[in-house]
Amino acid sequence: MISKSQINKLGKQLRTIILEGDTVGSVELEKLQEYRTSFREDISPVFENVAAVAKKVRGDSLISLRIKRIESILSKIRREPTMALGNMGDIAGCRVICHSKSALSLIRNEISKLYTVTKVKDYVSEPKPDGYKGYHIYIQSPVNKNKQVEIQLRHVRTHKWASLVEIIDIIYDLKLKEGEKHPELQDFLYLLSLEKHNLNISQIARILEIDSKYEIYKKLNQVFIQNHIPIRRSWLSISNIKSYSHFIIEVDKDKKSNIKALENYQTAELKYFQMFLGNQTSNFVLIFIEKPKFKEICIAYASYMMIKHDYLDDWNFFAKKILRTESKLGGIKSYNTFKDFIDRNLHDQQKLINSELDEINNHVGENGDNNGLAIQDWINELTERDRNIEKFINELKQLKPPKEPSFFKRIFK
Structure with a gap:
């Protein structure tokens, strides 16, 4: 097990490399990957409990699990120069997407009864200046008290808005989500x-x-039409494998998307890391969705599926x-x-x-x-x-x- 002091030391090394404009080497990336994947033990029981709560409050809630992408961790290290890597509270998280605004408060209250809440960012009462709304709840990991897990609660309309921000970033090669000005x-x-x-x-x-x-409509429409049938073909090829619930969705430099189904978490993480080492400029995410349906994946990960909005x-x-x-x-x-x-x-x-x-x-x-x-x-x-x-x-x-x-x-x- 990696100690918190070792993690913070790794964070400092990564920040130095990034700020000096150098490429992060495989040794540092392998250490970071080891730390990322260690969160699986922390997020699994949280996901199960949050999913049970969300489904009880609202049966049509969408719940997904993710461990923060390597490129997102490196980007956050660059943006927040005083933050220790060991204190990054959103490396592991799950997201609940609700079709009812009132359900968000109910789910938030139930979560606070289950876990030690270390911090809440209430963007529902006070939306971000860019218009984002939602609850970001940070809890103490039930497995390791030195770690945190993030739980995001969003209304489906807010989630689709946030997905549009990410899609525009991809299409126009921007970083609005990370604070770039336009x-x-x-x-x-x-x-x-x-x-x-x-x-x-x-x-x-x-x-x-x-x-x-x-030409926002035009460019979105072009990308969606380009991707629609290929991604559907991919889904048909994997949809009959009922046991698969881990997926890697990728958007390449040409804005073309594809989806891969993986048998289990270990296989999925290995594939994800190999893909990252092979192409650090591509945009892909590893996700877990229990009993996945195509429509739900398109809503939850619209900015990776890139076929509709x-x-x-x-x-x-x-x-x-x-x-x-x-x-x-x-x-x-x-x-x-x-x-x-x-x-x-x-x-x-x-x-x-x-x-x-x-x-x-x-x-x-x-x-x-x-x-x-x-x-x-x-x-x-x-x-x-x-x-x-x-x-x-x-x-x-x-x-x-x-x-x-x-x-x-x-x-x-």
């Missing part, structure tokens, strides 16, 4: 952290103005609001611009659905019905997406084009 994209994300139904027309216009400037639907919601305003105020130019853009987006989405249906037919033709449940889940999702598109098209048909230009033409100068 005023316009930060303004964009802050506005999206607010309840969309409460946004006024000026705030919506600002979101779409920034989107237009940086609610923002695309939100964009349509915002654009429809603008179209209604333009229809009333007479902004023919921006009305037509938005309408054309929406039509192209809908065409792309319908084309993707047709491609996925072809893929399903080909898979069933080649493999029979050996992935029956996974195939049915896919078909159900396609049916829902197609229904939503049809509903949106019908709503657009109710709008009447205006005749005169208006204030909103500034969005697409």
Whole structure:
């Protein structure tokens, strides 16, 4: 067992190497990996208890377990020069994603009865300046009192917002999540952290103005379409292995994602470390999800799956609001611009659905019905997406084009 003094010494060595701009060597990385993996004993019983509590409070809660990525640990060492590695409280953690805001407080209260809570960061009562909300609870490890385990509680909407921050970091090669400044994209994300139904027309216009400037919808859509069928193929190949619950999800330098299923924790950690040593610039995560479902993994790890995000639907919601305003105020130019853009987006989405249906037919033709449940889940999702598109098209048909230009033409100068 590595002592805390040895861990803190390793942290100092790593910080010196990083600040001097050198590459961290394999010896230091192997020591760090040994320390990371030692947290498995600490997080396992916590995960089981937290999962039981969360499911009791709200049966549809999503619970995942992770040990902090090596690159994330090194990044935090660089960002926080006074923090000892042995005091890093979020190396091991589990996350609960709830579909009810009231459930978060109930789960938080139950956790406080089970463990010694060392610190709570309440971003629900006081959201971060960037708009993030959630509870970060730090508890004393029930196995080793010198270690801490982090428990994150998030509403599903906040989690999807946080995933969008990570996706934008990947697409634009930024580090907004780690505090890098980009005023316009930060303004964009802050506005999206607010309840969309409460946004006024000026705030919506600002979101779409920034989107237009940086082609956010377009770039997200391109990446999602690129990844959708390949990641589905991968899932079909592993979904019939019921015993697997450890996964490595990777996004490479071309924004292409892939998922691997591993038989057990030891095999998964070995594979993860080998992948990291082979390519320290790639973005991948090792996760544990009990009884995994494709839809749940897509929600919990949207920034690694890279195939969908609610923002695309939100964009349509915002654009429809603008179209209604333009229809009333007479902004023919921006009305037509938005309408054309929406039509192209809908065409792309319908084309993707047709491609996925072809893929399903080909898979069933080649493999029979050996992935029956996974195939049915896919078909159900396609049916829902197609229904939503049809509903949106019908709503657009109710709008009447205006005749005169208006204030909103500034969005697409």
